[in-house]
Amino acid sequence: MKVLRFIIGQILLALDxxxxxxxxKRSDEEQTKVNEQLKNYSLYQFSACPFCIKVRRVMxxxxxxxxxxxxxxxxxxxxxxxTLGGSSKVPCLRIGDTWMYESNDIIKYLEDKFPISK
Known part of the structure; x- marks a missing residue:
C-alpha cells in the first residue's frame, strides 16, 4: 500500500x-502589502497530498x-x-493563533482575503 501511495503521489506532483x-499579478505596492500581511501565515502540508496540492495551486x-x-x-x-492546532490533518493554514483546516475553507478564505484584480 505504501508503494502504491508513493507512486500515486509522484504522479500527482508531476501533473502539478x-x-x-x-x-x-499585482502592482509592486499591492504585492508588498500582501507579503507583509502573510508574515504570520504558514501552511502545514504534505508535499504529495492532493488536497495540499490544491491549496498550493491557489496560493x-x-x-x-x-x-x-x-x-x-x-x-x-x-x-x-x-498539540497547537488540535488535529494532525493537513492541509492546515495557521494564521497567528488561528488554525484553519479543510482545503476548500482555506481556498475560500485566501480568495476572499487576497483577490487578484482583473
Missing part, C-alpha cells in the same frame, strides 16, 4: 508541475508566498500541528 498555474494563482511546513517529514512540525 506540468500544469502549474501562472503566478498572479500560486493568487501570488501568496505563504511559508510551507512539511509536517510529513518533520516530527516537530507534526507534533506542533497536533
Amino acid at each position: 508541475f506540468l500544469t502549474r498555474p501562472s503566478l498572479g 500560486r494563482k493568487l501570488n501568496l508566498p505563504i511559508e510551507l511546513r512539511n509536517a510529513n517529514t518533520d516530527d516537530e512540525l507534526k507534533a506542533e500541528l497536533k
Whole structure:
C-alpha cells in the first residue's frame, strides 16, 4: 500500500508541475502589502497530498508566498500541528493563533482575503 501511495503521489506532483498555474499579478505596492500581511501565515502540508496540492495551486494563482511546513517529514512540525492546532490533518493554514483546516475553507478564505484584480 505504501508503494502504491508513493507512486500515486509522484504522479500527482508531476501533473502539478506540468500544469502549474501562472503566478498572479499585482502592482509592486499591492504585492508588498500582501507579503507583509502573510508574515504570520504558514501552511502545514504534505508535499504529495492532493488536497495540499490544491491549496498550493491557489496560493500560486493568487501570488501568496505563504511559508510551507512539511509536517510529513518533520516530527516537530507534526507534533506542533497536533498539540497547537488540535488535529494532525493537513492541509492546515495557521494564521497567528488561528488554525484553519479543510482545503476548500482555506481556498475560500485566501480568495476572499487576497483577490487578484482583473
